[in-house]
Structure formats: structure tokens, C-alpha cells
Amino acid sequence: MSGRWSTLKTVHEFPDGELWLRRRKQRNSENNAKQARIALEEFDAFMYVYGFEGVEQIDNVALEDFSYFLVDEDYGNHAHSTTRQRWYMVRNYLNDHVDEDLGWEDDGWILSWTRGGTETAHQRDLEIHWLPIPMIHKLIEGAAEHPMTPLRNELIVRILYNTGCRPSEVARMQTRRVDLSTRSITVQNSKVKDTDAPNYEKTVFFTRKTRQKMREWLNRGGRDSLVTASESIRLFPGYNSKEISSRQVNSIVRQAADAADVQEDSLERADGVMVNRVTPKALRHSFAVHSVRGRELSGSPAMDLETLRQIMGHSTLETVRQYLQFRETTTRNTFDSCFPD
Incomplete structure (x- = not known):
């Protein structure tokens, strides 16, 4: 053995x-x-x-x-x-x-x-803990304060929120699967083990601001500043290793939250247990919640559930339907615009 x-x-x-x-x-x-x-x-x-x-x-x-x-x-x-x-x-x-x-x-x-x-x-x-956009912006700023790998950590937080990916999926992302022209990354779905399954891989997207940071990382020496970069296929190598683990992704988010002074806002679950407010899972939920609500300030439409299901890597619509509970305000605003007093 x-x-x-x-x-x-x-x-x-x-x-x-x-x-x-x-x-x-x-x-x-x-x-x-x-x-x-x-x-x-x-x-x-x-x-x-x-x-x-x-x-x-x-x-x-x-x-x-x-x-x-x-x-x-x-x-x-x-x-x-x-x-x-x-x-x-x-x-x-x-x-x-x-x-x-x-x-x-x-x-x-x-x-x-x-x-x-x-x-x-x-x-x-089914409990869903999600973060408001101002808190996410603070978290990104906190990640950028890391003394050793500020750009990498900032990008990881951005990718977690932009894509809704799980920590293990972010850790396994490969440089060659990034397409800056379409602002997309093809990533293996951590829930699917069958390589022949149609949902074995999924394509996720990131914002234009994240693309700017990604260019710094890939094309302007950010990634190459790590001694492990030349031997690694991963998008995010470790400081002393060719890859990072999902646990390290959790740690990066936790450190960013501490630096941004947002982790002190812990949450009490239904059973009375206090848990950290800011985690990779909270960012995944935040991606889903803000997707179904749409961009309220700009009036952009919400994401449909089938698209959300595909991006998050779920097998059924029922799993993502739970996020509709956070759409009430958006739905009311739409109603008011159609039926003004």
C-alpha cells in the first residue's frame, strides 16, 4: 500500500x-x-x-x-x-x-x-448567503493588498465572483483555456467525472475590467513573476508550487476579507451557528443572485435560468430556481414601470 x-x-x-x-x-x-x-x-x-x-x-x-x-x-x-x-x-x-x-x-x-x-x-x-456589490468591491480591494501576490489574489476573487466557479474549478483553470478576445475561460466541471458527458466542461465569462487585469497577469509579467510559472499549466500557480489547492483559494478569500474589514460581519444561520460571511461559496451565490436580479442601475435584463444553470454547472433547473427568491425587488420595479400611477 x-x-x-x-x-x-x-x-x-x-x-x-x-x-x-x-x-x-x-x-x-x-x-x-x-x-x-x-x-x-x-x-x-x-x-x-x-x-x-x-x-x-x-x-x-x-x-x-x-x-x-x-x-x-x-x-x-x-x-x-x-x-x-x-x-x-x-x-x-x-x-x-x-x-x-x-x-x-x-x-x-x-x-x-x-x-x-x-x-x-x-x-x-438551501441556505443562501450572498454579498452586496459594494462589499464585493471592498473584497477585491482587500485581495489587491496582499504583500506577495496582489494581482493573482485580486484576479482569483474577481474570477470567483464573475464566473460563479467553485474553488476547485478555479484552482484547476489552465492558461491555454483562457480567451481574452471573448473574455472567456473553459473549465472542467468539478461535479462531472465522465469525460464523455456533454457538461464535462463549461465556458464561463469575465468582465472587461477583469480582462484588463488578466492581460496584466498573462501578457505583462504578472504570472511570470512567480518562479513556478514556467513549469505550470495552471492559470494561477502557487508561490512555491506549480498549482494551488481549493483550500488555498478559500484562504485567499479569507485573507482578502480580513484586509477589507468585511469578515467581521458574520452571519447567523437558522440553527444559531455563526459562520463567516465572506467565503468562495458566498461569492458563488452572489454571482447567481446578481445574475437573476440583473443590473438594476443600468436596467440590463436578468440572466435566464437555463444559462445560469449551464454556467454554474448544475444538472437541473430546480437547483438554480432557488435564486429567484431574491428577484422580488426587481420584479416589483418592472411592474411599477409597466403600471405607473
């Missing part, structure tokens, strides 16, 4: 984490230890996205949120069977190394919804 199984690569500290993995190998198998290592690293990514500073902050609600993180299309994107396996591995680690009186023995809820889903889980998945 090849592959890393005992060396953790995490942002947060996991007390005795590698010792715990070695013991799993001794008691079970190397493959079991490898799966446990992957589970802890995904939990580390969850903690980073949700703003936890250490495992000692984890409670029942956080552990339940982790299960939804694992199935989220922008993060884990796992099947329910994999979600259940990863969740139990993390819970076992926490029970061994954190306060054991947190009551995680009651796990009937995860067995219930991973076997068939529940209305509560479904409703939580």
Missing part, C-alpha cells in the same frame, strides 16, 4: 494525531490509517473555513456542521457513505484526545440523514 498514512499536514495542531494514526495501523491496517489521516486533514480544512482556532473549541454543533461540510459540493463533495466513515473517524479521534463529556455518543442523526437525508439537512443546504 503506497501513500502517506501517518504524517499529518494540517494548519491546526492535532494533539498526538500521528501517534493515533500509528495505533490505527497496528490495530487495523495501513489503509485504515490512511483513511483516518485524510479524515483529520479534511476536518482541519473545515476548522479553517469555519474559523476554529483549535480542536478544544469543537462541540456537538461543530461536529454536525462537519458532516454537512463533507457533502458540500464546494468542499468535500463526498457520497453519504464516505461522509459517514470520515465523520466517525474524526469523532473517534476527538473522543480520545478532547473532553469526553461532550455527548457525541448520540449519533442517530447522522445515520438517519446519510442513509436517506432529512428535511433539516435539506433546508440547511
Whole structure:
């Protein structure tokens, strides 16, 4: 069995984490230890996205949120069977190394919804957090303040908002698939694995202002300033690597939000949990919401749902129909223009 199984690569500290993995190998198998290592690293990514500073902050609600993180299309994107396996591995680690009186023995809820889903889980998945345009402009300015890669980070935030792409899709974008003349990028749909499927790839578009920045990046030395650029096929290489990960895309957005002082405006979900307001997923939702509302100041028409579905890479119209709830003001304004007093 090849592959890393005992060396953790995490942002947060996991007390005795590698010792715990070695013991799993001794008691079970190397493959079991490898799966446990992957589970802890995904939990580390969850903690980073949700703003936890250490495992000692984890409670029942956080552990339940982790299960939804694992199935989220922008993060884990796992099947329910994999979600259940990863969740139990993390819970076992926490029970061994954190306060054991947190009551995680009651796990009937995860067995219930991973076997068939529940209305509560479904409703939580439908929650839409989006950003007003002035906040997005501040976020772009915050990204441009990065001390090492300001142009790259600004472009990543712009592309996330302009295209509605997922972090993994942005990370995999290739330089050769960018067409400056049409302001478009052809990108692989992260939800489609069949290379013969008609929606395996999708074409997304960016604004004229973003094209100016893209020209600086591609034609005026921006990308070439990175030592890894010449050996990378990616549109956005890493500072010390040929490519970036979806986790790094999340980090870039988080850093931009902190620099712009907009992350402090956190959101309270229906279950009372406070979450970061500014995330790549919030930018994806923002793209969809502003698309269906149209450009209210200029009077430009809204995007039709079929076009939105294709750009976002969804398989059905029902998935994008949820964004119509934010169109009420636009619809009322249209009505008033047709029926003036």
C-alpha cells in the first residue's frame, strides 16, 4: 500500500494525531490509517473555513456542521457513505484526545440523514448567503493588498465572483483555456467525472475590467513573476508550487476579507451557528443572485435560468430556481414601470 498514512499536514495542531494514526495501523491496517489521516486533514480544512482556532473549541454543533461540510459540493463533495466513515473517524479521534463529556455518543442523526437525508439537512443546504456589490468591491480591494501576490489574489476573487466557479474549478483553470478576445475561460466541471458527458466542461465569462487585469497577469509579467510559472499549466500557480489547492483559494478569500474589514460581519444561520460571511461559496451565490436580479442601475435584463444553470454547472433547473427568491425587488420595479400611477 503506497501513500502517506501517518504524517499529518494540517494548519491546526492535532494533539498526538500521528501517534493515533500509528495505533490505527497496528490495530487495523495501513489503509485504515490512511483513511483516518485524510479524515483529520479534511476536518482541519473545515476548522479553517469555519474559523476554529483549535480542536478544544469543537462541540456537538461543530461536529454536525462537519458532516454537512463533507457533502458540500464546494468542499468535500463526498457520497453519504464516505461522509459517514470520515465523520466517525474524526469523532473517534476527538473522543480520545478532547473532553469526553461532550455527548457525541448520540449519533442517530447522522445515520438517519446519510442513509436517506432529512428535511433539516435539506433546508440547511438551501441556505443562501450572498454579498452586496459594494462589499464585493471592498473584497477585491482587500485581495489587491496582499504583500506577495496582489494581482493573482485580486484576479482569483474577481474570477470567483464573475464566473460563479467553485474553488476547485478555479484552482484547476489552465492558461491555454483562457480567451481574452471573448473574455472567456473553459473549465472542467468539478461535479462531472465522465469525460464523455456533454457538461464535462463549461465556458464561463469575465468582465472587461477583469480582462484588463488578466492581460496584466498573462501578457505583462504578472504570472511570470512567480518562479513556478514556467513549469505550470495552471492559470494561477502557487508561490512555491506549480498549482494551488481549493483550500488555498478559500484562504485567499479569507485573507482578502480580513484586509477589507468585511469578515467581521458574520452571519447567523437558522440553527444559531455563526459562520463567516465572506467565503468562495458566498461569492458563488452572489454571482447567481446578481445574475437573476440583473443590473438594476443600468436596467440590463436578468440572466435566464437555463444559462445560469449551464454556467454554474448544475444538472437541473430546480437547483438554480432557488435564486429567484431574491428577484422580488426587481420584479416589483418592472411592474411599477409597466403600471405607473
